[in-house]
Amino acid sequence: MPRYLALFGSLNVGSGNRITMADLRHALAREDIENVETVIASGNVLFDYDERPTEGLEEMFAYVMRERFDIDSFVAIRTREELRRAIExxxxxxxxxxxxxxxxxxxxxxxxxxxxxxxxxxxxxxxxxxxxxxxxxxxxxxxxxxxxx
Missing domain, CATH: 3.30.70 (Alpha-Beta Plaits)
Known part of the structure; x- marks a missing residue:
């Protein structure tokens, strides 16, 4: 099962669009997203999911944010290879x-x-x-x- 990175925009650990990382992990786990790990309190998430285009996962994550937290959030999801290639x-x-x-x-x-x-x-x-x-x-x-x- 591939490992992915989700980079969230419009999340804030201080004010505004606030959510706890525990709540975020729980909401994503309810969507059959496995091995969810948040990266400190950044709103960035490492996770495993069946192989699928990252654009579709971005839509799914944005839906979860809207439905569970009433937050319209930008999310960019990349595989390890996409992340490596973007940096290189x-x-x-x-x-x-x-x-x-x-x-x-x-x-x-x-x-x-x-x-x-x-x-x-x-x-x-x-x-x-x-x-x-x-x-x-x-x-x-x-x-x-x-x-x-």
């Missing part, structure tokens, strides 16, 4: 300072036109470098996230 494919790795080079996971694959529109809208706003990935966006923040344009 980042064109800024080894060029920029490691702490400033990020892989942002997306819920779907933007069209080339959508990426082009994003890059055009960002042009001239700051020194950051952007690149398109497979269901991801690569960013080299160059001067750090706190200084980003």
């Amino acid at each position: 494919d980042n064109p800024f790795t080894g060029i920029g300072e490691d702490a400033n080079v990020h892989t942002h996971f997306l819920g779907g694959q933007p069209t080339p036109e959508a990426y082009d529109a994003l890059f055009a809208a960002y042009e001239g706003r700051g020194p950051e470098k952007l690149a398109a990935g497979e269901r991801s966006l690569y960013i080299d923040y160059v001067e750090g996230q706190g200084e980003a344009g």
